[in-house]
Amino acid sequence: MRLSRYFLPVLKENPSEAQIVSHRLMLRAGMIKQSAAGIYSWLPLGFKVLRKIENIVHEEQQRAGHIPMLMPTLQPADLWKESGRYDAYGPEMLRIKDRQDRDMLYGPTNEEMITDIFRSHVGSYKDLPLTLYHIQWKFRDEIRPRFGVMRGREFLMKDGYNFDLTKEDALHAYNRHLVSYLRSYERMGLQAIPMRADSGPIGGDDTHEFLVLADTGESEVFYDSEITDLKFGDREIDFDSVDQCQAVLEEFTSRYARTDETHDADLFAQVPADRQRTARGIEVGQIFYFGTKYSEAMGATVQGPDGKSTPVHMGSHGIGVSRLLGAIIEASHDDKGIIWPEGVTPFHVGIVNLKQGDEEADAACQALYDSITALGLDPLYDDRNERAGGKFATMDLIGLPWRITVGPRGLKNGVVELTSRKTGESEEMTPEAAVEKVAAIYRAIA
Ligand SMILES: Nc1ncnc2c1ncn2[C@@H]1O[C@H](COP(=O)(O)OP(=O)(O)OP(=O)(O)O)[C@@H](O)[C@H]1O
Numbered sequence: 001m002r003l004s005r006y007f008l009p010v011l012k013e014n015p016s017e018a019q020i021v022s023h024r025l026m027l028r029a030g031m032i033k034q035s036a037a038g039i040y041s042w043l044p045l046g047f048k049v050l051r052k053i054e055n056i057v058h059e060e061q062q063r064a065g066h067i068p069m070l071m072p073t074l075q076p077a078d079l080w081k082e083s084g085r086y087d088a089y090g091p092e093m094l095r096i097k098d099r100q101d102r103d104m105l106y107g108p109t110n111e112e113m114i115t116d117i118f119r120s121h122v123g124s125y126k127d128l129p130l131t132l133y134h135i136q137w138k139f140r141d142e143i144r145p146r147f148g149v150m151r152g153r154e155f156l157m158k159d160g161y162n163f164d165l166t167k168e169d170a171l172h173a174y175n176r177h178l179v180s181y182l183r184s185y186e187r188m189g190l191q192a193i194p195m196r197a198d199s200g201p202i203g204g205d206d207t208h209e210f211l212v213l214a215d216t217g218e219s220e221v222f223y224d225s226e227i228t229d230l231k232f233g234d235r236e237i238d239f240d241s242v243d244q245c246q247a248v249l250e251e252f253t254s255r256y257a258r259t260d261e262t263h264d265a266d267l268f269a270q271v272p273a274d275r276q277r278t279a280r281g282i283e284v285g286q287i288f289y290f291g292t293k294y295s296e297a298m299g300a301t302v303q304g305p306d307g308k309s310t311p312v313h314m315g316s317h318g319i320g321v322s323r324l325l326g327a328i329i330e331a332s333h334d335d336k337g338i339i340w341p342e343g344v345t346p347f348h349v350g351i352v353n354l355k356q357g358d359e360e361a362d363a364a365c366q367a368l369y370d371s372i373t374a375l376g377l378d379p380l381y382d383d384r385n386e387r388a389g390g391k392f393a394t395m396d397l398i399g400l401p402w403r404i405t406v407g408p409r410g411l412k413n414g415v416v417e418l419t420s421r422k423t424g425e426s427e428e429m430t431p432e433a434a435v436e437k438v439a440a441i442y443r444a445i446a
């Protein structure tokens with residue numbers, strides 16, 4: 001993409017409505033525009049990152065054996081009357097009447113709808129285990145939408161639902177989700193810590209929330225500092241192996257880590273004093289096992305091996321896809337702007353032409369652009385007639401991890417400059433070497 005042809009409406013001034021850095025930077029970098037309280041348009045740059053995050057979530061869910069689908073945003077109220085949640089949900093649910101005067105709602109989550117789909121089509125234990133998921137917009141009429149996409153009213157969520165014959169099988173599904181979530185967040189450059197959570201209105205016994213530590217987080221968290229040393233990394237895992245998935249759960253949940261809702265001061269006191277930490281965190285996901293709560297209420301049963309009809313064991317598992325943009329920026333920025341982790345960056349590399357219109361500089365930039373594109377990477381070429389300072393400021397603000405700077409002076413010696421957004425360090429090298437270095441970095445995370 002050439003910046004002169006792109007749509008990147010960056011703001012010079014700090015928007016006054018933004019209270020936290022991620023919201024401020026998303027507005028300044030032209031990623032989102034508010035259309036109503038807690039409802040945003042995703043401008044091209046924001047949309048690109050949103051898609052990157054979605055792709056990681058899709059890949060990791062499918063790696064775990066979970067099946068993608070898509071359910072509608074609008075739901076009939078009848079299903080929610082069956083489960084009993086139509087009344088229980090309260091004013092957070094956006095209720096709508098259609099022209100036939102039928103009660104509808106904009107889905108805040110999809111347990112009822114997926115249970116209805118399941119009961120319509122599955123009747124035998126032989127079709128289990130089954131985990132279906134989708135990535136779809138949700139609406140919750142939050143009393144206080146704030147912090148931009150972090151607490152929106154309309155937001156994008158991945159929600160997945162497992163159906164299993166036994167509690168044991170359903171707990172394996174729970175563990176599979178835990179592993180796939182750890183992998184997903186790490187690919188986004190984030191550390192998200194599973195913490196024992198409260199089950200809230202969905203109801204259930206086993207549940208963990210995934211929290212990204214950040215001062216601006218809305219949850220207060222308490223943990224054993226040893227937990228932040230844990231990394232899933234690139235280890236191989238067989239998602240069908242009950243033991244392997246259980247071992248990961250044990251590894252990542254055996255140290256104290258809880259939100260204020262489940263915090264237990266006596267248990268916390270048993271953590272060695274020098275390892276006790278209190279901090280704030282952003283909830284970027286949650287996994288639940290809730291047994292037969294919905295299957296019993298809605299008659300989602302299968303015939304077991306003994307021929308008897310039995311309600312399925314279920315769980316639901318969510319990732320805050322749109323909230324993640326805010327969480328990543330909270331965790332990765334400096335006073336000049338965003339610093340995208342390579343796994344989610346909107347463009348892989350920026351090309352800055354220091355002297356637009358100079359024949360040699362223009363040709364060198366074009367050659368870089370072509371060879372980077374030929375490798376399947378996505379460069380953003382700042383080809384505007386702007387001063388170098390302005391071009392650097394834009395690149396720093398939008399946070400591409402790598403920048404190649406091209407100017408007549410370097411070209412005389414056959415070199416360009418490759419700069420890391422994170423460290424600010426620059427290196428001179430030939431254009432070919434710069435392309436190769438950038439390509440190698442992205443090959444390593446592909
Ligand atoms: N209003 C919102 N805006 C953006 N993302 C949200 C919002 N509410 C929930 N999410 C995201 O969706 C994920 C799954 O939804 P879940 O039902 O667990 O939310 P929740 O526990 O009600 O969230 P919260 O406690 O932050 O209100 C959450 O972990 C969070 O990342």
Ligand SMILES: [Mg+2]
Nearest residue numbers: 209283285286
């Ligand atoms: Mg939650």
